[in-house]
Structures are given as C-alpha cells and as structure tokens.
Amino acid sequence: MSAVPVLDVSSLTTVFELKAGAARSVNDVSFSLRRGEILGIVGESGSGKSVTGLSIMGLVAPPGRVVSGEVRMNGTVLTGLDEAQLRKKRGRDIAMIFQDPMTTLNPVLTIARQFYEVLRAHRPVTMREAREIAAAAMAEVGISAPRERLDAYPHQLSGGMRQRVCIAISLVNEPSVIIADEPTTALDVTIQAQILAMIQRIVRERQVAMIFITHDLSVVAGLCDRVGVMYGGRIVELGPVDEILADPAHPYTVGLLASIPGDAPARSRLFQIPGTQPSPLDLPSGCSFRTRCTKAAALCETAPPFAPVADGRQARCHFPQNRGGHDA
Amino acid sequence: MLDRAPSHTLEAADTAFVRLNDVSKRFVGRISSVERALARLGFDYRDQVVRAVTDVSLAIEKGKVLGLVGESGCGKSTLGRIAAGLLTPSAGSVSMGGERIDRMGTRCDTRTLLKAQMVFQDPMASLNPRQKVVDIITEAPLAHGLIRGADRLAFAAERLEEVGLAADALYRLPHQFSGGQRQRIGIARALSVSPDFLVCDEPVAALDVSIQAQIINLLMSLQERRQLTILFISHDLGVVKHLCDRIAVMYLGEIVEQADAAALFASPSHPYTQALLNEMPSVKAGRRLYQPVEGEIPSPLDPPPGCHFHPRCRAAMARCSSEAPPFFALPDGRRARCWLAEPAPSPGA
Numbered sequence: 088m089s090a091v092p093v094l095d096v097s098s099l100t101t102v103f104e105l106k107a108g109a110a111r112s113v114n115d116v117s118f119s120l121r122r123g124e125i126l127g128i129v130g131e132s133g134s135g136k137s138v139t140g141l142s143i144m145g146l147v148a149p150p151g152r153v154v155s156g157e158v159r160m161n162g163t164v165l166t167g168l169d170e171a172q173l174r175k176k177r178g179r180d181i182a183m184i185f186q187d188p189m190t191t192l193n194p195v196l197t198i199a200r201q202f203y204e205v206l207r208a209h210r211p212v213t214m215r216e217a218r219e220i221a222a223a224a225m226a227e228v229g230i231s232a233p234r235e236r237l238d239a240y241p242h243q244l245s246g247g248m249r250q251r252v253c254i255a256i257s258l259v260n261e262p263s264v265i266i267a268d269e270p271t272t273a274l275d276v277t278i279q280a281q282i283l284a285m286i287q288r289i290v291r292e293r294q295v296a297m298i299f300i301t302h303d304l305s306v307v308a309g310l311c312d313r314v315g316v317m318y319g320g321r322i323v324e325l326g327p328v329d330e331i332l333a334d335p336a337h338p339y340t341v342g343l344l345a346s347i348p349g350d351a352p353a354r355s356r357l358f359q360i361p362g363t364q365p366s367p368l369d370l371p372s373g374c375s376f377r378t379r380c381t382k383a384a385a386l387c388e389t390a391p392p393f394a395p396v397a398d399g400r401q402a403r404c405h406f407p408q409n410r411g412g413h414d415a
Numbered sequence: 416m417l418d419r420a421p422s423h424t425l426e427a428a429d430t431a432f433v434r435l436n437d438v439s440k441r442f443v444g445r446i447s448s449v450e451r452a453l454a455r456l457g458f459d460y461r462d463q464v465v466r467a468v469t470d471v472s473l474a475i476e477k478g479k480v481l482g483l484v485g486e487s488g489c490g491k492s493t494l495g496r497i498a499a500g501l502l503t504p505s506a507g508s509v510s511m512g513g514e515r516i517d518r519m520g521t522r523c524d525t526r527t528l529l530k531a532q533m534v535f536q537d538p539m540a541s542l543n544p545r546q547k548v549v550d551i552i553t554e555a556p557l558a559h560g561l562i563r564g565a566d567r568l569a570f571a572a573e574r575l576e577e578v579g580l581a582a583d584a585l586y587r588l589p590h591q592f593s594g595g596q597r598q599r600i601g602i603a604r605a606l607s608v609s610p611d612f613l614v615c616d617e618p619v620a621a622l623d624v625s626i627q628a629q630i631i632n633l634l635m636s637l638q639e640r641r642q643l644t645i646l647f648i649s650h651d652l653g654v655v656k657h658l659c660d661r662i663a664v665m666y667l668g669e670i671v672e673q674a675d676a677a678a679l680f681a682s683p684s685h686p687y688t689q690a691l692l693n694e695m696p697s698v699k700a701g702r703r704l705y706q707p708v709e710g711e712i713p714s715p716l717d718p719p720p721g722c723h724f725h726p727r728c729r730a731a732m733a734r735c736s737s738e739a740p741p742f743f744a745l746p747d748g749r750r751a752r753c754w755l756a757e758p759a760p761s762p763g764a
Contacts, residue, residue, distance in 0.1 A: 131623035131624065131625065131626075132623055245711055247711060275486035275487055275650065275712070276486060276650060276652075276691060276694050276695070277486060277690060277691070277694055277707055277708050277712075278486075278707075278711065279694070279696075280694035280705045280706075280707035280708075281705075281709070283705045284704070284705035284706070284707055287704070287705060302623065302624065303696065304624070304698050305653075305696030305698050305700075306696055308696075308697065308698045308699075308700065308701055308702065309696060309697075309700065309701075309703050310702070311702075328702065329701055329702065332698055332701070342625065343624055343625060344698065346624055346625050346627070347624060347628075347653065347698060348628070348631060348653045348654050348656070348658070351657065353656065353657055353658075353676065353677070354635060354657065354658065355657075356632050356635070357628035357631055357657070358628065359625070359628050359629050359632060360625040360628075363593055363595070363626070364623075
C-alpha cells in the first residue's frame with residue numbers, strides 16, 4: 088500500500104432539487120483511498136452511500152447536482168471535467184459495479200459484444216482481440232469454460248455468473264479505482280462468499296483501489312481495510328475496520344453494531360435505535376442523528392466537526408465514546 | 416444434555432403441534448399438444464417437472480420456533496406455503512393440533528385453516544395498496560364472523576397497538592408507511608384471526624439493520640405473549656440463530672440436517688451446513704480469507720443423482736454420486752442426510 092492516495096474526495100456535496108425542497112443526499116463527504124485498499128461505505132437505505140458513488144463517477148442525473156467539493160484522482164480533478172472528458176475517464180481509470188447485473192448488462196448483446204463495446208470506447212480494438220481479452224478476463228474472475236460463454240446472452244447465465252461478468256468487464260481497461268455498489272446483496276450466501284473471495288484476490292493482485300458500498304456490516308468486517316459509516320448524507324465515522332467494529336466512537340455506529348443479531352445471546356432483546364432515519368428533505372439542524380441519540384445534548388444542535396478521535400480515525404460527534412471501550 | 420426431554424427431537428413425538436409428514440411438491444410444466452404430437456413422432460419433448468420439495472417431515476412443538484434456512488431456489492418458500500395451507504402438497508400431509516390443514520384429505524374446517532397464518536417478505540406486495548389499514552386488518556375477521564362490524568375500529572386499533580403502531584394509522588394507505596411499519600401492518604393482519612401457527616417467510620430480509628432489530632424484537636414478544644408456534648424461513652443465519660429453538664437446513668428440495676439451534680451452530684454435521692456456517696457473515700469474526708464452496712446450486716429441473724450436494728461437497732465419496740443418503744439419527748436429536756453420519760456397524764454384530 089503506497090502512501091499517496093489514488094483518490095481524494097473532499098467536502099463533496101450533492102443536492103437533489105425536488106419540488107418538495109432540496110435534499111442534501113451527500114453532505115460534506117471527505118475521504119481518501121490508496122492503492123490496494125478496500126474502503127467500505129456502510130449505511131442504511133437513504134443514507135446517501137450510493138449517491139456518493141455516483142457523484143464520484145459524475146453520474147448523478149438531474150435534478151441531482153454536485154454543488155460543491157472536489158474529487159481528485161491521480162492529480163486530475165474529476166469534478167472539473169466536462170462530460171466528454173469524463174467519458175474518457177469512466178470505464179478506463181475509474182469503473183463501477185452495480186448491485187443488479189441484469190440492469191448493467193445489455194440484454195440483447197452477447198457477452199463478447201459487451202466486452203468489445205467497453206474496450207472500443209477507449210482504444211482501437213478488433214472483435215477478435217476483444218474476444219481474447221474477454222476470455223482471459225472471464226477466466227480471471229473464475230468463470231469456467233469462458234470461451235463457450237462469450238456468445239451467450241446475459242439471461243443464459245446465473246445471477247452469480249452475471250455479476251462475475253460485470254466485474255470482469257469493469258477490470259478490462261485496468262482502472263485504478265473501482266466503485267462497487269452492493270455487488271453481492273442480491274446473491275446467496277455461498278455465491279456471495281465466492282464473489283468476495285474473488286474481489287479480495289483481484290484487489291491484492293492488481294493493487295487497485297476499491298470503494299465497496301454496502302448495508303452489511305458483516306461484509307465490511309470480512310472484506311474491507313477501512314470503513315466510512317454514513318448517516319443522513321454524512322460520513323459520521325471513518326477509520327480502520329477492526330478498530331471501529333471493536334470500539335466504535337459515534338453513537339450511531341454503536342447502535343448499529345448492537346442491533347445485529349448473531350453475537351447477542353439467543354432470544355435476548357436486540358438493541359433498537361429509537362425512531363427512524365430522517366428524510367433527507369428534512370434533516371435535523373446540527374447533528375442529524377441527535378433526534379435518535381441517547382447522548383444528545385444542547386450542544387448537538389450545532390453541527391459537530393469531523394474531528395480526529397484516534398490515530399487515523401475521525402468521527403462527527405460532540406461526545407464520541409471514550410477510547411478504550413469502557414464507556415457506558 | 417440428557418436432562419432435557421428428548422420429546423421434540425423425535426419426529427414421532429406426540430407433543431408436536433404442527434406436523435409435516437413426507438410432504439412433496441412437484442410443479443409440472445406441461446408440453447403443448449403440438450409438442451405432444453411431435454414427441455409421439457420420436458422428437459425429444461417431455462413435461463418439465465420441478466421437484467420443489469421432496470419427502471420433507473417436520474414437527475414443531477407448541478410455542479416453539481423452527482428455523483428453515485437455505486439458499487434461493489431450495490424450496491423453502493414453497494414448503495412454507497404448504498405449511499400455511501396456501502399450497503396443496505403433491506404427496507404427504509400437514510396437520511396442526513391433530514387436524515389436517517393440507518386440503519388433500521376430506522374438507523378442512525375453515526376455522527382450523529384460519530389458525531395458520533403467514534407473514535410475507537415484501538409487505539408492499541402482500542398488502543393491497545388501495546385498502547386502508549383498518550380494512551386490511553378487519554377484512555378477514557369480519558368475513559369469518561370473528562368480530563362484529565360495530566367493533567371493527569376498536570379491534571383494529573387494538574391490533575395496531577399490539578404491533579407498536581399508533582391508532583392514527585387506521586385510515587392511511589400502505590404506501591404512506593415506511594418498510595418497517597408496513598411489515599408491522601402485515602403482522603397485525605396475520606394476528607387479526609388469532610392464529611396459533613405463524614409462517615414467517617423472510618419477514619426481515621428487506622429491512623435495514625436497525626429496523627430489522629425492531630421487527631425481530633416484536634416477533635419474539637408476540638410469540639411469547641400469544642404462545643405462537645412459528646416456522647421462520649430465512650437465509651440469514653444470524654437472525655435464525657437468535658430467534659429459533661430448532662433449525663432445519665434445506666438444499667435442493669430436501670431437508671439435509673435438523674438439530675437444536677445451539678447444537679447445530681456448535682457442531683454442524685452435514686457438509687452443506689458446515690459450508691453455510693463457514694461463510695456466515697459475522698462482524699465479530701473480523702477480516703478473513705473467504706474459502707467458499709465451489710459451484711452453484713444445480714437446477715431443481717435436473718438435480719444431480721445420489722446426494723444432491725455431492726458435486727459441491729469437499730467430502731464426497733464414490734457412493735455419494737449414486738446412492739442418496741437417508742436420514743441418520745445422531746445424538747442430541749440431530750438428524751443428517753449424509754453418508755458421513757452413518758453409524759459405524761456395532762462391533763458385536
């Protein structure tokens with residue numbers, strides 16, 4: 088892992104201008120990513136984790152708009168590029184894998200053709216060359232008999248196989264950053280483990296940087312190096328996975344971890360975070376978690392800074408849990 | 416372990432409240448008349464038969480929770496629908512409190528059928544989007560004469576309170592609620608006819624973690640208060656471990672292992688259960704190298720011969736590909752459908 092970040096996101100803010108008002112789906116999000124690192128972005132639905140991924144890719148569609156902040160990749164400021172320049176970056180320097188491969192793949196094109204389109208967008212290539220590259224890429228992601236599958240259509244493959252194809256396509260132009268948005272959520276446990284094992288191997292071998300967006304803390308625990316926990320459009324806690332899971336600083340992270348069954352004694356009542364996530368149209372002033380937080384005080388009506396709580400760790404809270412983990 | 420009554424560990428136990436006996440369900444895709452004519456001329460056309468559930472026997476004691484786990488396509492939802500009396504099995508029988516509810520025997524009493532209810536995964540798909548909450552909850556009890564029209568508002572408000580919703584929800588429509596609240600409405604509807612047996616088919620799979628905890632807590636307290644017997648279907652081993660007394664693991668239409676929850680998680684005996692538990696996502700386990708079982712679930716249209724799991728099994732032997740293993744009884748009331756569980760012939764014999 089080199090020290091120079093491949094991707095640097097600072098104060099990224101994305102707003103959706105709706106009839107009902109302006110929704111700040113991504114609010115002042117900052118993080119950086121190094122080669123060979125997997126950063127997990129975890130949050131519940133509506134927390135802004137997917138929009139963060141789309142904002143980095145420059146794929147936010149109107150009425151959504153990146154209103155401020157900067158995304159810098161290998162020295163280039165992506166947020167300053169126009170659409171034509173961005174198209175040259177997307178798929179070559181930075182690629183995305185989505186949750187549902189059936190909506191990513193074109194249903195009327197063969198697998199080989201889909202590879203060809205992605206390759207040809209960035210360099211001159213013949214169909215014959217594209218087939219060679221595709222077969223090698225599919226073998227790398229663990230598809231058996233890749234040559235026979237080249238002429239298959241997406242619907243002829245299983246869900247796990249389709250997701251493997253999407254990952255292979257994202258890799259063919261050797262991007263330095265891959266954003267994976269819930270790539271295993273729709274898959275069964277044994278297939279999910281196969282895909283995660285493959286992602287782990289590829290990130291290590293190719294030394295790419297990956298943002299892994301998920302709602303599942305246990306996947307983050309098994310796969311990621313660092314994690315950012317999102318709530319109400321903000322990253323409320325950021326740092327190394329093992330430290331945050333063992334000793335969370337933000338009350339939201341504490342609550343999330345306590346509400347997961349499996350580690351609690353059987354049939355004990357699970358911890359419930361009171362209330363529900365606020366609408367991004369109507370976030371509380373100050374700390375957006377304060378209306379559900381057991382530690383909330385008057386101070387929380389002013390927005391807490393994203394302050395360091397330990398070496399390499401930041402949390403957005405006025406009252407972070409004591410380091411050492413003996414806090415009530 | 417010996418001081419525990421072994422009653423519910425035997426399928427023949429008399430104390431079982433809900434019982435499935437050798438239940439099978441086949442879905443047949445018939446060929447058209449043209450194809451049938453062509454088949455007679457020697458072309459290869461035949462009816463497609465999916466054996467969704469094969470020879471499943473389960474017994475759930477009164478007031479207990481049985482977890483049914485498996486991956487998509489293994490037949491767990493079909494089995495759940497059969498247990499709730501929504502689907503008729505192709506063979507076998509389902510009984511509750513000694514009375515048949517599978518609609519295969521002579522006519523079933525509607526009152527008995529009402530005692531088995533179901534909670535579905537996606538409340539948006541299982542609640543009528545044009546029905547107000549009060550109607551959703553009172554439609555069934557009114558139709559069956561369990562309550563009087565005059566009591567309907569009070570009754571609906573009571574059910575709502577029971578699942579943790581305020582009475583101002585009565586006149587709202589399903590889309591006006593969040594996912595967790597909708598699931599509460601689905602539960603209230605199931606409870607409206609005072610069931611004894613609840614089949615919950617992935618009731619928390621579509622919910623966020625913090626909401627999941629609320630619904631699991633609600634189900635546990637309802638189960639205790641109403642002495643409900645529950646068949647809890649899920650692919651999430653963490654949830655099942657937390658909630659269930661006993662667990663059945665399903666693979667390609669068959670139960671491959673049954674055991675008490677604690678025993679199953681402590682030492683799984685079937686290789687498929689072992690593989691599932693190995694890959695069980697856990698926050699505590701920390702970073703790890705994934706070592707998944709290879710291959711995908713075969714199509715139920717064309718299951719492999721012998722043990723259905725043998726093409727993916729690390730411990731597969733020669734006989735596994737030809738002979739299907741029966742259920743072997745193991746200590747602690749555990750049963751596994753695997754040749755490895757076969758008791759060694761006793762030395763005296």
